[in-house]
Each structure stands twice: as C-alpha cells, then as structure tokens.
Amino acid sequence: MIRWRKGEVVRIRREWPGAVELEVTVPEGTCRALAYPPLVGRPEPGDEVLLNTTALAMGLGTGGYAMVVAVPNRLPEDPEGPGHLVKARYTPMQATVLGADEQDSPFHELLREADSLDGMPVVVADLHSALPPILCGMRPRPRVAYVMLDGGALPAWFSMACAKLREIGWLAGVVTVGQSFGGDVEAVTTHTGLLATRHVLEADVAIVTQGPGNLGTGTRWGFSGVSAGEAVNAAAVLGGRPVAALRISEGDRRERHIGVSHHSLTAYGRVALTPAQVVVPELPGEFGERVRDQAELLAVRHELVSVPVDGLYEALLDSPVKLSTMGRGLEEDLAYFLASAAAGRHAITLLD
Template sequence: MIRWRKGTVEGIRREWPGAVELDVVIGDDGAHRALAYPDLVGRPEPGDTVLLNTTALALGLGTGGYAMVVAVPDRLPPDPAGPGHLVKARYTPLQATVLGADEQDSPHHEVLRDADSLGGMPVVIADLHSALAPILAGLLAARPGARIVYLMPDGGALPSWFSMSIARLKDAGALAATVTAGQAFGGDLEAVTVHTGLLAARLVLDADAVVLAQGPGNLGTGTKWGFSGVSAGEAVNAASVLDGRPVASLRVSEGDKRERHIGVSHHSLTAYGRVALARADVPVPELGGAFGARVAAGAAPLGDRHTLVPVPVDGLHDTLRAAEKDWGVRLSTMGRRLDEDLAYFLTAAAAGRHTAALLG
C-alpha cells in the first residue's frame, strides 16, 4: 500500500505557504521531486535524511506525483501548543490535531453553536479545484471588492497547503480566506463538516459568497458513481438546507479526450441530476455555435430539478487572461491551459458572473 524509501535532500526548488518542494536523492534512483509540509513533518534542509512515501511517484500521478516527506528524523518539529482537539487524517500515521472553529475551545464556538442559516448567501459549487480561479475571475470582474471565501472539503488533497493557487489567490487579494472541512486541513479555519464550514465562512469570516470545490487531485474511476466529485451534489444540499443560494457550476470541456467529459460532463449530470435533491441555479454559458448548442442540450435534463440560467460569456476570455497575469495563477485543468480548453474556463467564469448578479 505504501512504498517507503529513505532519501537525502539535495536542494530546495521552491516554496509557498505551508509547503516546500525539494529535490531528493533516493538511493541509486537519482534525484526526484519531493514535497514537505513543515507544520506536519518539520522543515527539511539540504543534507537532511528524510523518510519518504513514494507511492504517488511510482504511480506517475500528474497532480500529486511527488515523493511525500513523512518525517525528517534529525529535525523534528516542536510539539503543538495551544487548544485544539479536532483530529484530521484520523487514525493514519500523520493524524494531526487542529483547532476547529466549531469546537468548544474555539473563540467562535458561541457564534456557531446554534447557527442555522446562511441568510441567502450564494454558494458556488464546482467539481474540480481548477474551477476556483475562473469562478473568482468572473465574479470579481463584476463585483470587485466582494469578500469571497473558499471552502475545501476532503474529496481531493487533504492539506490545503498543496494548492499553490490558494496561496497566490490570497496574496493577490482575490480570495479572502479558506475553510477546510471534513478530513481536509490547513485552512484559515477548520471545520468538522461542510455545514459548519459554510456557517463559519458566513458568520466568522463575513463572506459575501463561498466557492466550494474539492482540493487538487480529483479521483475518478471511469464509472458512473466512482468519482470524488459526487460530493458536489451533496454540497448543493448542504447549502440549501442552511438557507444559502446554491449555484451549480457545470463541468464542460471541448478539449478532453474522453467522450464522457465532452460537452457537459457526466460528473455534473450525476452530481447535480441525481445526488442534489435541493434546487440550485445552474449557469449555462452561451458559448455559441454547434458546441454551444451541444452544451445547452446536455444541460437541459437538469432543468427538471434545477433552474437553468443562460449566461453570456462576452468579455470573459479577456477577463481570464487578465486574472492569470494579475494574480500569477496558472489556469490549467487536467494539463490543459486556458486556450486548450477555453469552454471549461468560460463555463466556470460564467458561474462566477451569475453569482455576482445575485450579490447585487
């Protein structure tokens, strides 16, 4: 299940809040990319011996194809200090305690203890982490200064630190804060469930809107139900039961080589058409041409359960290009850049544009 190796840190490649990317020499295999989370394992330095989990490296995974640093035996981090008894990554060798916004020792416990409503706050829900930046771009272009919080459940990466996009979006001021829910951790606030994560975003972080999408590393099996994005449908239900305004962003592609994802992905049709029991707004981008007609026809069955909202995409290509430049965020989905799968990014940006209209 786990491929264990020892390695020696050759050098530091780059770092961002919560993570350090390294070159690590592993036996006779030469140097490989490795990733360490200093808050969990300590900060490795060149020359250090590190214990590694090389499973993802051996599998050749795209998003997470690193050797993961499990421990720096000669440079252990200090013991945690302060309150916090929420255990995340529970009953794994790297289980960690954090202070949950909703737990009894939290300064926010009184606010959240009986909280039960988002007061109509829009919650934009997407399947993939790569939708986060384009949703923000479409939203903030129409409503600059809006306070947007990202809620990360545990469908993909568990540490929010894995995402360079989060760090850059926060640095650029596009993202106000992050809440990590379930087994996910590393956000500005921690929450036990998506429900308390939404309430914390609204009542503690004063969010105008929330973007809810799994972290990097979508898991799929090529089956109708075996993909981590099923949680997008469950998120619609959570937002609705808390008196929020769910906005279901479609996953659309014209560049994916897999037929099941061309046009409106089967992921969206299953999550929103079968799992989501509450009503949501479903922005349908007006892409034009034959492909635009295919997207509209693919989304049509969702109209039996949800409110389909046609959204113009004029100007959004320029908006996305500007966001990529100004925020320093690389727009990419499944290895495809902005102009290699423009429909994907326009669709996410259209969901942001529609959400901005709800804030008016």
Template sequence: MIRWRKGEVLSVRREWPGAVELQVSLPEGDCRALAYPPLVGRPEPGDTVLLNTTALAMGLGTGGYAMVVAVPDRLPEDPDGPGHLVKARYTPLQATVLGADEQDSPYHEVLREADSLDGMPVVVADLHSALPAILCGLYGTRPSAKVAYVMLDGGALPGWFSMSAARLRETGWLCGVVTTGQAFGGDVEAVTVHTGLLAARHVLGADAAIVAQGPGNLGTGTRWGFSGVSAGEAVNAAAVLGGRPVGALRVSQGDLRERHVGVSHHSLTAYGRVALARAQVVVPGLPGDFGARVAAQAAGLADRHELVTVPVDGLEELLGRSPVRLSTMGRGLAEDLPAFLASAAAGRHTAALLG
C-alpha cells in the same frame, strides 16, 4: 500500498504558505518531493528524509511528488496550541487542529446556534481548477466582494497543497480558506461542509463562498465512482442552511474521454441525481455547435434545477488576468477555453446575485 524511500535533501526548489518543494536524491535518481512544515518540520539541504513515493511511482499528475513523511534526525517541537479536532484520523500523519466549531474555539459561541447563511450565494464546482476561473468572472463585475473557498476532502487533504489557493489568498482574491471534513490546513477548520459554510459566512464575513474539492480528484470511469459526487451534496448543504446554491458545470472541449466532452457526466450525476435541493445551474452561452451540445446536455437538469444561461462575452479577457495559472487536467486556456468559460460564467452570475 506504500512505497517507502529514504533520501537526502539536495535543495529547496520553491515554497509557499504551508508547503516546501524539495529536490531529493534517491538511490534510483533525483526527484521532486513535497513537505508540509506544520506537520513534519522544515527540511533543509543535507537532511535525511523519509519519503512516501507512491504517487511519484504511479505517475500521478496533480499528486506526482514524493511526500516527506518525516525528518527523522530533526523532529519538530511538540505543538503547544489548542485544538481537539483530529483530521486524517487514524493514519500515521493524523493532525490535531483547532476547529472553528469546537468548544475551545473563540468562534464556538458564534457557530453554536448558527443555522443560516442569510441568503449567501454558494457556487459549487466539481474540480479545484474551477476556483480561480469562477473568481475571474465574479470579480469582473464585483471587485469589492469578499469570497471564501470551502474545501471539501474529496481530493487533497492538506489545504497547503494548493498553490492556487495560497496565491489567491495572498492577492486578496480569497478572504480565507475553510477546510472541512478530513481536509485540514485552511485559515479556518471545520468538521463538516455545513459548519464550513457557516464559518465562511459568520467567521470570515464572506459575501459568497465557492465549494470544491481540493486538487487531485478521484474518478474510476463509472457512473457513481468519483469524488465529485460531493458537489451534489454541497448543493444540499447550501440550500438547507438558507444559502443560494449556484451550480458550475464541468465542461470540456479538449478532454479525450467522451464522457467528459460537453457537459461532464460528473456534473450530470452530481446535479441530476445527488442534489435533492434546487439550485441555479449556470449554462454558459458558448457559440456554435459545441455551445448547442452543452445547452442540450444541460437541458436534462431542468426538471430539478433552474437553468440560467449566462453570456460569455468578455470572459476570456478576464480569465487572462487571473493572478494564478489556469489549468484543468493539464490543459490551459488555449487547449480547453470552454472549461474555464463555464466556470467564469458561474462567477459572473454569482456577482449578479450580490446586487
């Protein structure tokens, strides 16, 4: 189940908050490796590192790193901070964090009886790659809005893995990252998506929240076997807490898999079967035959949700100003523009809800 290797750090390639990318020498050749200093300490050139090379050997795109499990000759100091939430529980790298909702948190009293999002718009998306595109559409109309990212645990567990989230936080496009469930490493930690949403509103003071899984979603080519079903569950959570759920459709014109062309079957299942609460599902006003196909597929959701058609004029220009690289399943703007336009349209609609 795990491919173990021992290697030597050759150099630090780059780093961002919570993560360091390394060049590591292995018996079979050099490779890229990723370390999370809050978990394992900061590896330096010359260090021996213990690696999990499973994702590297499998050739995974998003997760195609060797992962540093330990720097055995130079262990980090024991943590001395508060926190009783254990995440990645009962794995060799389980970590204790301070949850916003736990008793020792300074926000416990704020969240203890919190039960409402006060009508806060909550944009729900399937893929992590939708995050910056949604923000492009939202800030095109409401540049002063405070937006939080609530990260689900269907993809990467460490919030540190996302270079996009780190950069969006740095540029002020996100007022904070909330990691929920088994995910960890955000500005705020929460036990569930419900307390994560409440923390976004009452701890971070967000005007709107975007909910999506971390990078590296899981799919099996079956109707129900994909981690994006959590998008439907997030709609339910937002609604029961008095938020205004907005559904961003997963759309593609460039995917080679027919089940994802037009409106992905992930969106049709998550919103059409899993989401029991009513949401405003944004249908991008795409031109031509492809736009007609997207509209026809989305029409199947009309019995359960309010469909809102949003024009896409001007959104490509806004997407071009993104402070982070736009990429979905390895495709950029030029290879799959409709994918990003659909997310940006959801952001544009959310801006309108903010008044």
C-alpha cells in the same frame, strides 16, 4: 500499499505558505519531494528524510511528488495551544487542529446556534481548477471565501493557487472541512464550513470544490465529484443560494466528459436533491448547442440560467494564477474555463 524510501535533501526548489518543494536523492536517482513544515518541520539541505514515493511511482499528474513523512534526525517541537479536532484520523499522519466549531474555539458560541447563510450565494464546482476562473468572472469582486472539500488533496497547503489568491486578497480565507486541513479556518463538516464562511470570515460569496486532484473510476458513481451534489444540498438547507458551475470540456478526449461532463449530470441531476441555479454559458456554434441540450437534463429539478460569456476570455487572461485543468490550459480547453467564469459572473448578480 506504500512505497517507502530514505533520501537526502539536495536543495530547496521553491516554497509557498505551508509547503516546501525539494530536490532529494534516493537510491534510484533524484526526485521532487514535497514537505509540509506544519506537519514535519522544515527540511534543509543535507537532512535525511523519510519519503512516501507512492504517488511519484504512479506518475500522478497532480500529486507526482515524493511526500516527506518525517525528518527523523531533526523532529519538530511538539505543538502547543488549543485544538481537539483530529484530521486524517487514524492514519500515521493524523494531525490535531483547532476547529471553528469546537468548544475551545473563540467562534464556538457564534456557530453553536448558527443555522443560516442569510441567502449567501454558494458557487459549487466539481474540480479545484474551477476556483481561479470562478473568481475571474466576479467583477466587481465581493468578499469571497473558499470551502475545500476532502475529495482530493487533504492539505490545503498543496494548492499554490490558494496561497496566491489568499495573498493578493482574492480570497478572504480558506475553510477546510471533513478530513481536509490546513485552511485559515477548520471545520468538521461542509455545513459548519459554510456557516464559518458567512459568520466567521464574513464572506459575501462562498465557493465550494474539492481540493487539488480528484478520484475517478470511469463508472457512473465512482468519482469524488459526487460531493458537488452534496454541497448543493448543504447550501440550500442552510438558506444559501446554490449556484452550480457545470464541468464542460471541448478538449477532453474522453467522450463522457465532452460537452457537459457526466460528473455534473450525476452530481447535480441525481445527488443534489434541492434546487440550484445551474449556469449554462452562452457558447457559440454546435458545441454550444450540445451544452444547452445536455443541460436541459437538469431542468427537471434545477433552474437553468443562461449567462453570456462576452469579456470573460479577457478576464481569464488576467488570472493571477496559472489556469490548468487535467493538464490543459486556457487555450486548450477554453469552454471549461468560460463555464466556471460564467458561474462567478452570475453569483455576483445575486448579491443585494
């Protein structure tokens, strides 16, 4: 289940808040490794490191790193301070964090009886790669918070995009929910995570996706993106205004993802039991017609909202972070990014 290796740090390749990318020697040669200093301390050149090389051996596109499990000869200091939420529970890397909703939190009283998002728009998408283009579509940009689900990466620190978007002020904060951790705010559930975006971070709009990476099996129900439908339910039951971003592709080679992905059709059409506004981008030609026809399958429960895409390509070109989905960039799968940006464009029209 786990491939273990010992290695030695050769050099630090790059770093961003919460993560350090290393070059490490292992018996097979050299490899990239990723360490999370809040968990294991900061490895330095010459340090021996204990590695989990499973993702590297599998050649995972998103997570193709050896992961640093420990710096055994230089362990970090014991953590201090409050925090009783355990995440990644009962794994060797379980970590204790301070949850906004727990009793020791300064926000506990604020969230104890909180029960409404006060009509806040909540943009829901399948993949983490939708986060930057959704933000690109928001002009003018409101105060936005990101709720990271636990269907992909668990540490928010893995996302270089989140770090950059937080740094430049495009995000007011990151809220990690469920088993995910490492956000500006920690919460137990998607529900308290959404409430924290409104009442702790005072966001005007929330965006909800899973973390980087996702899990799919090529079956109708076996994919981590079903959580998008559950997020729609959470937003609606809390008095938010759920906006569903469609996963659309013209560049994916898999038929089940061409046009409107079966992930969106299943998550919004079967899992989401409460109505949302489903954004249908006004794409040209036969492909645009295909998207509109497929989206009609969701009209039984949801309101379809047609959104023009003029000017969104230029907005996407100005993205402060790299745009990439499943290894495809802006030009290789423009429809995907336009659909996400259109959801962002529509969300700001719902603000009072």
